[in-house]
Amino acid sequence: MYSLTSSAADKVKIGLMLPYSGTYAALGDTITNGFKQYVDENGGKLAGLPVEYYVVDDESNPSKAVENTRKLVKRDEVDVLVGTVHSGVAMAMAKVARDSKTLMIIPNAGADELTRELCAPNVFRTSFSMWQPAYAMGKVMAEKGHKKVVTLTWNYAGGKQSIEGFKESFTKGGGTIIKDMNLPFPNVEFQPFLTEIASLKPDAVFVFFAGGGAAKFLKDYEAAGLKGNIPLYGSGFLTDGVLSAVGKSADGVMTTLHYADGLKDPIDISFRANYEKRYKAIPDVYAVQGYDAAKLYEAGLKAAKGDTKKIKEITAGMKAAKFQSPRGPISISKAHNPIQNIYLREVKNGLNNVVSVAIPALDDPARGCKM
Structure with missing residues (x-):
C-alpha cells in the first residue's frame, strides 16, 4: 500500500x-x-x-x-x-x-x-505494433526453408502494415514474394484468390485477417483443398478468438503473436x-x-x-x-511500445498452443518517432 x-x-x-x-x-x-x-x-x-x-x-x-x-x-x-x-x-x-x-x-x-x-x-x-508479430513470422518462415510465398490481406492500413513487416524479415532471410494479393475490406469473397494460389503453387501462404473474415478464410482454405498441400501462416489474429467457430479447419495453422496458450x-x-x-x-x-x-x-x-x-x-x-x-x-x-516475446503457435485441439519463442524481447523499430 x-x-x-x-x-x-x-x-x-x-x-x-x-x-x-x-x-x-x-x-x-x-x-x-x-x-x-x-x-x-x-x-x-x-x-x-x-x-x-x-x-x-x-x-x-x-x-x-x-x-x-x-x-x-x-x-x-x-x-x-x-x-x-x-x-x-x-x-x-x-x-x-x-x-x-x-x-x-x-x-x-x-x-x-x-x-x-x-x-x-x-x-x-x-x-x-502491426510490425511485431508479422516480422517474427517472416523470420520463422525463412528459417523453415520456404523460398516462394504468396501474401493475402484486406486492402487497409492494418493489413498492409502486417504484410510489410512480414516481407522485411522474410526477404532478409532469402525468401521471395511471388505475389501480393489483397481485397477490399471487409470483403470475404476469397475463392478467386484461392484458385490463383492453387495455380501458383507457392511454398507457403502468409495472410493477415481477423474476426469473422479470418474464420471464413480458414474454412474456405480447407474447402479449396489447399490445407495440407500449401502451408498456411499468419499474424496471430488469424486464429485468436475464432477457433470455436472454425473447428478443425484451423488445425495445424501456425501464427505468431505476443501471447499463446500453454x-x-x-x-x-x-x-x-x-x-x-x-x-x-x-x-x-x-x-x-x-x-x-x-x-x-x-x-x-x-x-x-x-x-x-x-x-x-x-x-x-x-x-x-x-x-x-x-x-x-x-x-x-x-x-x-511494448518490448516483448513473440511466440510461434500452432492450432491444436481448439487452442493456440505455444511451439517456441519466435523472437525474444522484440522491439518495434519506431521509425519516425521524435521524442
Whole structure:
C-alpha cells in the first residue's frame, strides 16, 4: 500500500473508450474484463487509490472519436484514457490526448504510426505494433526453408502494415514474394484468390485477417483443398478468438503473436484461473492487454506517489516499468511500445498452443518517432 501525499487525489478516474457494440464488441468487453480484473485483484484500487470508471462505447466509428474523447477529457476530467481496438479511432483519440496533454494507454490498436511518427510523451501502448508479430513470422518462415510465398490481406492500413513487416524479415532471410494479393475490406469473397494460389503453387501462404473474415478464410482454405498441400501462416489474429467457430479447419495453422496458450508461467496460470473463475471464459490476448494496461498505469501512479496530476512523474514511472505479464516479461520502448516475446503457435485441439519463442524481447523499430 502506498501512502498518499497531501496533494494526491482521493480516487483515480479511468476513461474506458472501447467498442461495446458492433463487430468488435467482444474485444472491448474482454479488454475491459482484463483491466478490471487487475484492479479487483488489488482490492479495487490502483496504487492505493479507489478507481472510478467512465465508460464510452466508441462503436469503432472514427467519425465520432474526437467528440467521444473530448467528453471524457473535458466533461468527465478523467485521469487516463484507455482505448481502443480500431486503429482509426485510436489515432483520433491520440490526437485529442496529445493536444490536451491527457495520459492515454492503447490496449489494442496496432497501427504502427501510433508509436512511430505519431508518438507522444503521454501516449503508451500495452498491445503490439502491426510490425511485431508479422516480422517474427517472416523470420520463422525463412528459417523453415520456404523460398516462394504468396501474401493475402484486406486492402487497409492494418493489413498492409502486417504484410510489410512480414516481407522485411522474410526477404532478409532469402525468401521471395511471388505475389501480393489483397481485397477490399471487409470483403470475404476469397475463392478467386484461392484458385490463383492453387495455380501458383507457392511454398507457403502468409495472410493477415481477423474476426469473422479470418474464420471464413480458414474454412474456405480447407474447402479449396489447399490445407495440407500449401502451408498456411499468419499474424496471430488469424486464429485468436475464432477457433470455436472454425473447428478443425484451423488445425495445424501456425501464427505468431505476443501471447499463446500453454505458456506455463506461474503468473499466467494464476491470471487464467482468476479470469475463468470471474468471467466463466478462457482469457485471450485481448484480456492480457487490458490487464497490463492497468498494471502499467499503476506503475506510473506509484512513481508519482498517488498524485494523478503529476503527469511527468507518472509517465517517467511508466517508461521505466519492467514487469512480468501473463504473456512474459515486458518493458517499454523509447517510443512507448511494448518490448516483448513473440511466440510461434500452432492450432491444436481448439487452442493456440505455444511451439517456441519466435523472437525474444522484440522491439518495434519506431521509425519516425521524435521524442
